[in-house]
Amino acid sequence: MRSIKEGENAPSLAKLRASPSDMSQESTLESLQLVKRMSNKSTEGFPARLLWSSKVEYVLALMGYMLMPSGLLRFVSYWVHKGSWSFFIAYILMLLGIGIPLLFLEMAVGQRSQQGSVELWKNLSPWFGGVGYSMVMVCFISNTYLNVFNAWILFYMSHIFHFVAPWEKCPLQKNSSDFDPECEQATSYTYFWYRQTLKASDRFEDGGQPSFSLGMFLFLAWCLICVFMVNGIKSIGKIICVLMLVPYLIMFCFLIRTLSMGSTEYGLKYLLILKVASIFDLTMWCHAGIQILFDIGLGFGPIVSLSSHMHDFNNCLADASFMALFKIFTLLITTPFILSILGFWATITTHHCCQRNTKKLIMLIAQGILPPEVQPPDLQDNPTSIYNYWLYSLPPPLRNTVLSMVPECNIQKQFLKIEDSPRFLFLIFTEVISLLPGSAFWTMLFFLLLLGLGLGSNLMFMLGNILTLQDTFPFCRRQPKMLTVCVSMVMFLAGLIFIQPSGIYYFSLLNEYWVVVPIIIIIICETLAVAWAYGAKRFLADMMVLLGHPVFPGCDWLWRYVSPVVLLGLLMSIFAYLVQGPLVYMAWDSSTSKEVVRLFPVWSLILIAGLSVLVLLPILAYFAYCLTLGIPFRATPSHNLLSTKEASKDILQGYKTES
Numbered sequence: 298m299r300s301i302k303e304g305e306n307a308p309s310l311a312k313l314r315a316s317p318s319d320m321s322q323e324s325t326l327e328s329l330q331l332v333k334r335m336s337n338k339s340t341e342g343f344p345a346r347l348l349w350s351s352k353v354e355y356v357l358a359l360m361g362y363m364l365m366p367s368g369l370l371r372f373v374s375y376w377v378h379k380g381s382w383s384f385f386i387a388y389i390l391m392l393l394g395i396g397i398p399l400l401f402l403e404m405a406v407g408q409r410s411q412q413g414s415v416e417l418w419k420n421l422s423p424w425f426g427g428v429g430y431s432m433v434m435v436c437f438i439s440n441t442y443l444n445v446f447n448a449w450i451l452f453y454m455s456h457i458f459h460f461v462a463p464w465e466k467c468p469l470q471k472n473s474s475d476f477d478p479e480c481e482q483a484t485s486y487t488y489f490w491y492r493q494t495l496k497a498s499d500r501f502e503d504g505g506q507p508s509f510s511l512g513m514f515l516f517l518a519w520c521l522i523c524v525f526m527v528n529g530i531k532s533i534g535k536i537i538c539v540l541m542l543v544p545y546l547i548m549f550c551f552l553i554r555t556l557s558m559g560s561t562e563y564g565l566k567y568l569l570i571l572k573v574a575s576i577f578d579l580t581m582w583c584h585a586g587i588q589i590l591f592d593i594g595l596g597f598g599p600i601v602s603l604s605s606h607m608h609d610f611n612n613c614l615a616d617a618s619f620m621a622l623f624k625i626f627t628l629l630i631t632t633p634f635i636l637s638i639l640g641f642w643a644t645i646t647t648h649h650c651c652q653r654n655t656k657k658l659i660m661l662i663a664q665g666i667l668p669p670e671v672q673p674p675d676l677q678d679n680p681t682s683i684y685n686y687w688l689y690s691l692p693p694p695l696r697n698t699v700l701s702m703v704p705e706c707n708i709q710k711q712f713l714k715i716e717d718s719p720r721f722l723f724l725i726f727t728e729v730i731s732l733l734p735g736s737a738f739w740t741m742l743f744f745l746l747l748l749g750l751g752l753g754s755n756l757m758f759m760l761g762n763i764l765t766l767q768d769t770f771p772f773c774r775r776q777p778k779m780l781t782v783c784v785s786m787v788m789f790l791a792g793l794i795f796i797q798p799s800g801i802y803y804f805s806l807l808n809e810y811w812v813v814v815p816i817i818i819i820i821i822c823e824t825l826a827v828a829w830a831y832g833a834k835r836f837l838a839d840m841m842v843l844l845g846h847p848v849f850p851g852c853d854w855l856w857r858y859v860s861p862v863v864l865l866g867l868l869m870s871i872f873a874y875l876v877q878g879p880l881v882y883m884a885w886d887s888s889t890s891k892e893v894v895r896l897f898p899v900w901s902l903i904l905i906a907g908l909s910v911l912v913l914l915p916i917l918a919y920f921a922y923c924l925t926l927g928i929p930f931r932a933t934p935s936h937n938l939l940s941t942k943e944a945s946k947d948i949l950q951g952y953k954t955e956s
Contacts (some may be wrong), residue, residue, distance in 0.1 A: 322683060346768075358533060369627075374670055394863065404601075407605035436762055499888075508798075526760065547746040551746070643708050651677060806897060830931055880895065
């Protein structure tokens with residue numbers, strides 16, 4: 298790693314000495330030189346700290362981390378339900394106001410300290426020494442259940458080459474000896490998802506043994522992570538390059554294919570909608586802010602860990618801006634693709650609904666149950682338009698009679714069923730793709746797309762955990778391969794809870810209701826540690842010395858005032874949402890072969906509350922410890938951001954002795 302030398306940054310150092318505040322900046326420079334000398338010394342008897350071999354690999358790793366499939370679908374779901382372009386405008390403003398500044402903060406903190414995400418927060422301020430531990434626990438738990446998503450993908454892929462894929466048949470109904478060719482397609486996918494893939498129980502409370510078939514694919518998913526991780530950051534850049542380029546190539550292929558299909562215009566018209574009234578909806582702004590935090594992946598720790606292995610003179614502000622542009626570019630590609638798929642699905646499903654209703658009405662008229670006046674027309678050309686025009690031209694009494702016998706076929710209601718859950722992603726997309734010519738080929742591409750994105754993000758979660766362990770416990774650097782295998786095995790065993798019959802409900806509970814609160818609290822603590830405890834101006838002065846040029850001065854104001862206020866507002870909105878009503882989940886009712894809405898039991902709420910307290914306990918413990926010893930919240934200038942564990946211990950020990 299390069300240390301700061303007089304000859305390397307001569308122009309910038311000359312400017313520093315010419316400024317009125319040379320004494321303070323020379324002090325900062327001397328502190329930084331001390332930091333570099335100390336961090337360059339490897340721990341005695343242990344391998345030296347590794348750095349990324351090139352900036353391209355580092356950037357690709359961050360890109361892979363930020364491309365979680367669930368985040369892409371959630372963005373489109375908010376686009377549809379929260380005002381279309383109005384939501385996108387709020388998203389962009391939130392990205393500029395808190396997204397880029399906080400991403401720059403995490404990158405700069407890791408790059409500046411050249412430490413893992415556990416020790417560096419202690420050195421910023423003893424008050425926030427527990428932030429790193431909370432990060433590690435949230436990252437561990439999230440990685441454990443998110444890799445189950447890859448196991449589901451692998452399981453689905455294993456059925457592609459069957460002569461007839463299981464999701465292309467309707468489910469067996471009770472008292473029936475064969476599949477019903479007239480059944481609703483979505484029912485078969487729901488059946489396959491719950492009864493065939495996840496072996497899901499009817500209720501959250503129902504337990505059972507983990508599914509052996511899913512267990513094999515979960516083990517395979519962790520084996521893939523192990524193989525990719527075996528050489529750490531030495532080889533991860535090449536692997537993530539493949540995991541990134543292949544999904545993007547597939548996305549372009551799907552975009553071209555879907556735009557050329559018929560019946561997609563209903564979904565694409567949402568690209569032209571701007572709901573001005575939504576701009577004044579605070580709920581929409583809260584959704585945009587939370588979406589930003591999870592799209593970028595703040596608070597989990599991998600960004601800090603990955604950046605700590607980058608050269609300290611790297612322009613991380615430019616990297617943060619580039620990553621924001623990359624995220625916007627990705628969303629502008631995937632949104633038309635997903636909307637066109639959803640439009641095609643809604644159109645075809647509504648056509649089938651109209652055709653089924655027509656057949657049933659003709660049968661009821663023949664049986665004398667309905668009068669001949671409700672004889673439906675021929676639906677050859679455009680079933681939905683012809684059927685609905687005929688239905689709503691009937692006199693109200695006759696129309697009400699018809700609707701009492703058959704369901705309403707409304708394309709808008711069908712389209713608005715989009716939701717941001719893995720269940721919806723699998724069911725709808727596999728259904729639509731199975732209707733395309735050469736469905737096996739396109740289905741394989743679709744699952745490769747999901748697998749590439751899923752493995753890329755999980756790989757960075759895993760790398761963040763491994764690098765943190767190696768930084769916190771230097772002896773872990775001696776056997777990095779064994780460490781990777783052991784951590785993967787622990788996560789595999791912990792992940793078995795998510796492949797039991799009620800595992801999908803545990804997945805939903807953690808992913809939808811638990812993770813957001815700890816993450817926002819961690820990000821708030823990060824911001825307070827840098828902006829108020831260490832000092833935003835002081836931190837930016839340190840970065841100016843490293844980069845050789847001034848940093849955007851607006852970061853000071855954004856870190857100290859804008860970000861904390863917005864984050865507190867988001868946290869309050871989450872608490873209000875959690876307490877305003879019962880928490881629900883979608884379950885499969887085997888007695889009726891339908892999906893039903895059920896309430897999570899009270900003890901599940903206690904579970905997520907206890908888990909939140911557990912992962913945030915280190916933060917609370919350090920707060921109490923520093924408050925007891927009388928350690929000041931704001932770090933004094935003499936205690937600069939050091940790079941060794943011993944420095945942090947000396948600070949705490951000094952305060953303890955004085956007290």
